[in-house]
Amino acid sequence: MKFVSYLAGEACYVAPQPLLQSETPPTAISKLPDFETPPLNPNYEFSKQLQQFLNGRKLLLQEISAPIEEIHEHYQNGFVSYHKGIVEKDGTYFCKRCGNNKRHLFASHHCSRCDEECVYCRHCITMGKVSQCSPLLSWTGPAIQYEKRSRCLQWQGTLSGGQQVASEKIVTAVRESDQIVLTSGGTTLPASKMEQLSLKQQFHNIFTSVKELITPPSHSVSEESPLFSKSKSKLLIWAV
Ligand SMILES: [Zn+2]
Ligand SMILES: [Zn+2]
Numbered sequence: 001m002k003f004v005s006y007l008a009g010e011a012c013y014v015a016p017q018p019l020l021q022s023e024t025p026p027t028a029i030s031k032l033p034d035f036e037t038p039p040l041n042p043n044y045e046f047s048k049q050l051q052q053f054l055n056g057r058k059l060l061l062q063e064i065s066a067p068i069e070e071i072h073e074h075y076q077n078g079f080v081s082y083h084k085g086i087v088e089k090d091g092t093y094f095c096k097r098c099g100n101n102k103r104h105l106f107a108s109h110h111c112s113r114c115d116e117e118c119v120y121c122r123h124c125i126t127m128g129k130v131s132q133c134s135p136l137l138s139w140t141g142p143a144i145q146y147e148k149r150s151r152c153l154q155w156q157g158t159l160s161g162g163q164q165v166a167s168e169k170i171v172t173a174v175r176e177s178d179q180i181v182l183t184s185g186g187t188t189l190p191a192s193k194m195e196q197l198s199l200k201q202q203f204h205n206i207f208t209s210v211k212e213l214i215t216p217p218s219h220s221v222s223e224e225s226p227l228f229s230k231s232k233s234k235l236l237i238w239a240v
Helices: 047-054 070-078 160-176 192-197 217-232
Strands: 003-008 011-016 080-085 086-088 092-095 104-108 119-121 136-139
Touching: 011 070, 011 119, 047 070, 070 080, 086 119, 092 119
Parallel strands: none
Antiparallel strands: 003 011, 080 136, 086 092, 104 119
């Protein structure tokens, strides 16, 4: 899809080509000048479904099922932001999804979507193709208000001495909104580490707001998410 940019007052905004005719020629969004997201319109009746889907994520247009008209209306009201997928600075490309800036991990081809030579990121291509003409979208409206749950931990068991120590450190990190890195000897996060994350009795008091657990590689997340969901069956868990 091609985009156009336009000025409104001092600000520069963008729009998908089918939705706005502009004097400037439409092109890949990454090739447009820098643009902004319009200010939030508090009176706009936003889509809860879109909020739920986009909140805390950065997705490609093709990953969102909502029609472009609806997405763009949310942008116009400040609830959704477009981001350039690939940014070029001083001859160096940056992927805004995975952070790749290694030249050999980018490629280009004549693209059928933008009808131009189009650079894309090879580093994160298994998650869907980020290219110069594929914007990333994020939610900039109000965050989802999750209901507070108590005693969501379902697991019964005991931890070993080492697990207990690690568990205490995790609990402290979560409580103090600090960061903690868990490492394991293997390539995947083994069940024992997952137990440390999920089994500490105090956890039900700590997870009162949305928390993220990030672990590479992605297949570990997919493999371990059933365990996590089982031990916290009352929580809504997304594994992406
Ligand atoms: Zn990438
Ligand atoms: Zn393209």
